[in-house]
Amino acid sequence: MLKQTPLYNLHLELGARMVPFAGYLMPVQYGNGTLHEHLHCRSHAGFFDISHMGQCLILGDDAVPELGQLIPSDISGLKSGDQKYTVLTNSDGGIMDDIIITRIDTGLMIVVNAACKDKDFKHLYSHLGGRCCFNELTSQALFALQGPAAASIMEKFSAQAAELSFMQACGTNIKGIKCNVSRSGYTGEDGFEISVGHHYAEQLARLLLAEDDVEPIGLAARDTLRLEAGLCLYGHELNESITPVEAGLQWLIKKADNNFPGAEKILAQLQHGSEKIRVGLLIDSKIPVREGSVICNSEGIAVGYVTSGSFSPCLDQPIAMAMLDPYTVDLGSPLYTMVRDHRITVTLTPLPFIPHRYYR
Known part of the structure; x- marks a missing residue:
């Protein structure tokens, strides 16, 4: 129902x-x-x-340190009214969900993705329930x-x-x-x-x-x-087999701390690099390139796949985000994909496609 x-x-x-x-x-x-x-x-x-979308409260004096053990970000310095974007990680370093945390006087308020909220709330409650008060809103x-x-x-x-x-x-x-x-x-x-x-x-x-x-x-x-805006969507650029480093979210990781799920893999990727990275693509065609399309190099070897693709009304052309082999990205070689027997050239471009206009 x-x-x-x-x-x-x-x-x-x-x-x-x-x-x-x-x-x-x-x-x-x-x-x-x-x-x-x-x-x-x-x-x-x-x-x-x-x-x-899901909304919940984690209340009590231990809310910040307890949640801090489930995420790769440092939230210890948040003042009441401050927000932070972060992710919940699993033991393999994959992303269970991306979330927004708001510090409130009595603890934390969290917004999670709709498709993940039952899983997220069960995960949070099982890890925090005994030490903090967990309330689903x-x-x-x-x-x-x-x-x-x-x-x-x-x-x-x-x-x-x-x-x-x-x-x-x-x-x-x-x-x-x-x-x-x-x-x-x-x-x-x-x-x-x-x-x-x-x-x-x-x-x-x-x-x-x-x-x-x-x-x-x-x-x-x-x-x-x-x-x-180059923003990740859970189930596309983020899932339980993609790490924050691979998703291009390394900026949210507290580098001096290994006390969070999947820390060993995530910190190793920060130091040595990952096998795939998220990139932006401009599509040299009026035909949109959709999720799952395989990206190949000039020799026809698959080097990645599209995670999201659509027509950009502001750029008046199709755009996409993809997970690619970082060696291919560094090399800057020509890339292409196939859509309905059409060979379409794609060009790497910095993210976001449209500049952010956040008020700071």
Whole structure:
């Protein structure tokens, strides 16, 4: 039985096409289509219902050191209201999920991916349950407001939230509705994520959607936005057989500490390099190159595979991310892939494809 978010009826009212996603019925696009939604978010502001994602609290004096043993990042210095992006790792160094941690006065708040939340919460509870208080926030919705107009819109509703910098959070009130707001997101744009109780979810959503610059954005545009921003998607660039080093996330690893799952492999890769690395590709064709496409060198030898691929509305050409043999990348040799018997040249390019516009 597919679940519904608190905004299900509102999505239907707004003309959304609903599809199954991570156990939920979610809006994949609205009446104007994915291309319009994507460009509107880049030029104005987009409203995203991300209530399918998991939210939980880890409370108590030991919350920080206990969670710190399950992740490769240092969270000991986080002050109340600070956020950190990191990953949960398994004993082989693979990524169980990527998560956002927010330090709060009483412990930590965590947002996890929808498809991973049952696994994540079981993992967290089994490791923390005896020493910390673990609470799944089942009655909280989650929204994102993203785009260059997001800050001026937020300023109308909460001056406190509008003053946040990237990866900071606060508790605030929007028109009398209590919520938690962070300056973060998954589009590469400036913006906010808002956690609010189910009972007030539709009321708050309608408030934001009533703003002239705001339009609803579905899952399809959310994916093309994050791809242009060079951001990883769990199940594509991240999974339990890909390490943070291979995913290009070495910046989040605490290098002087080996007290986390998979540390031996991850720290060895930091020192000696890994067998594959995440890269960006520009596609020399109007034909998009999709996930799973094999990347070959000029001699026809497979050197990697595409993890995500789509058309970039801002670059007006197909783009992709891939896992490649680092030797191939260093060599800079010509690369190609095959799509429906067409040999298509692909060119390595730095990530992100579109510069981030986070507010720091």
